Amino acid sequence: MIDAPDPARKLSHEIIMECEGRTVGKTRNETKVTLLGPGGTTFEIATDEGSYPHGGDATAPSPLALFSASLVTCLMVQIKQFAKRLRIDVRDVHAKARLHWIAEVEGRGPYVSQPVGFSIDIDIDSDAPTANIRALVEAARKGCFVEQTLARANDIKHRLKVGDDWIDV
Amino acid sequence: MIDAPDPARKLSHEIIMECEGRTVGKTRNETKVTLLGPGGTTFEIATDEGSYPHGGDATAPSPLALFSASLVTCLMVQIKQFAKRLRIDVRDVHAKARLHWIAEVEGRGPYVSQPVGFSIDIDIDSDAPTANIRALVEAARKGCFVEQTLARANDIKHRLKVGDDWIDV
Numbered sequence: 322m323i324d325a326p327d328p329a330r331k332l333s334h335e336i337i338m339e340c341e342g343r344t345v346g347k348t349r350n351e352t353k354v355t356l357l358g359p360g361g362t363t364f365e366i367a368t369d370e371g372s373y374p375h376g377g378d379a380t381a382p383s384p385l386a387l388f389s390a391s392l393v394t395c396l397m398v399q400i401k402q403f404a405k406r407l408r409i410d411v412r413d414v415h416a417k418a419r420l421h422w423i424a425e426v427e428g429r430g431p432y433v434s435q436p437v438g439f440s441i442d443i444d445i446d447s448d449a450p451t452a453n454i455r456a457l458v459e460a461a462r463k464g465c466f467v468e469q470t471l472a473r474a475n476d477i478k479h480r481l482k483v484g485d486d487w488i489d490v
Numbered sequence: 491m492i493d494a495p496d497p498a499r500k501l502s503h504e505i506i507m508e509c510e511g512r513t514v515g516k517t518r519n520e521t522k523v524t525l526l527g528p529g530g531t532t533f534e535i536a537t538d539e540g541s542y543p544h545g546g547d548a549t550a551p552s553p554l555a556l557f558s559a560s561l562v563t564c565l566m567v568q569i570k571q572f573a574k575r576l577r578i579d580v581r582d583v584h585a586k587a588r589l590h591w592i593a594e595v596e597g598r599g600p601y602v603s604q605p606v607g608f609s610i611d612i613d614i615d616s617d618a619p620t621a622n623i624r625a626l627v628e629a630a631r632k633g634c635f636v637e638q639t640l641a642r643a644n645d646i647k648h649r650l651k652v653g654d655d656w657i658d659v
Binding site: 332333334335336337338339340341342343344348350352354356358359360361362364366368370371372373374375379381382383384385386387388389390391392393394395397398399401402403406407413414415416417418419420421422423424425426430431432433434435436437438439440441442443444445451454455458459460462463464465466467468469470471472473474475476477478479480481482483487488490 | 501502503504505506507508509510511512513517519521523525527528529530531533535537539540541542543544548550551552553554555556557558559560561562563564566567568570571572575576582583584585586587588589590591592593594595599600601602603604605606607608609610611612613614620623624627628629631632633634635636637638639640641642643644645646647648649650651652656657659
């Protein structure tokens with residue numbers, strides 16, 4: 322497992338989130354998400370499915386709705402923060418994203434998912450020259466945790482509880 | 491841009507989400523996220539930053555809190571849904587994930603982010619044999635939209651509004 326943030330590390334900061342989730346009823350999940358370390362916060366976040374494709378009651382946004390919001394807002398935060406550091410005057414940021422996946426059934430098994438494409442249109446309210454705004458967006462993309470995660474192939478480790486033991490899956 | 495779901499496509503289903511976001515005040519963002527197509531839903535989802543590292547007021551979960559919840563809940567949904575298809579009796583699912591990123595400053599520029607590691611511990615309340623539960627988790631991982639997205643390197647397209655035109659970034 323991963324340790325807590327290392328305070329001795331210079332010119333860097335670590336973000337460690339813990340998320341604990343439980344299934345509740347038909348298709349609803351309830352989670353508690355905590356940012357570890359000083360200044361950390363905990364939020365309760367629920368998800369549910371709509372009628373399509375899983376026959377849920379839409380009591381909360383779906384996991385993919387949260388995913389979509391996280392991609393867009395993480396980039397927007399970096400744009401606003403980096404604008405300050407780069408001394409570019411930015412009033413507001415408006416972004417519109419489209420996220421596309423497909424799930425395909427192989428034989429008689431359950432479906433297999435894959436992403437088809439992601440795109441984000443960004444409109445920045447600023448009087449700064451286009452070259453500066455462009456440089457700002459490029460820096461924000463490199464700083465955006467979600468985009469940098471999506472840009473590489475990640476190995477997610479899974480363990481399954483069997484009796485009192487945990488086995489790797 | 492991507493078209494709407496293709497209803498003629500057999501044995502597959504497409505998920506297309508649209509997310510429109512605006513910066514509001516210091517570090518808060520407000521988004522509207524829509525699942526396109528029949529049975530689609532729209533949810534308003536806000537994010538904010540806590541005091542660390544961006545000096546926000548924590549009026550809503552952070553983008554990475556939403557990201558964390560989406561990873562965990564997407565997998566949980568597939569486990570519950572696939573249990574039905576595979577005729578494995580599953581009462582409840584409990585999952586606990588840890589998500590770790592680092593942001594490092596290069597020279598005098600703003601920081602560059604990267605993921606360090608993701609892990610999920612899964613506890614499934616079921617009387618089914620371990621081999622069946624293990625096969626269920628393996629199928630659910632393949633069906634999980636978020637995990638399958640993270641497992642590959644994705645190219646996210648960006649366009650920036652300049653006057654009345656859109657330019658690629």
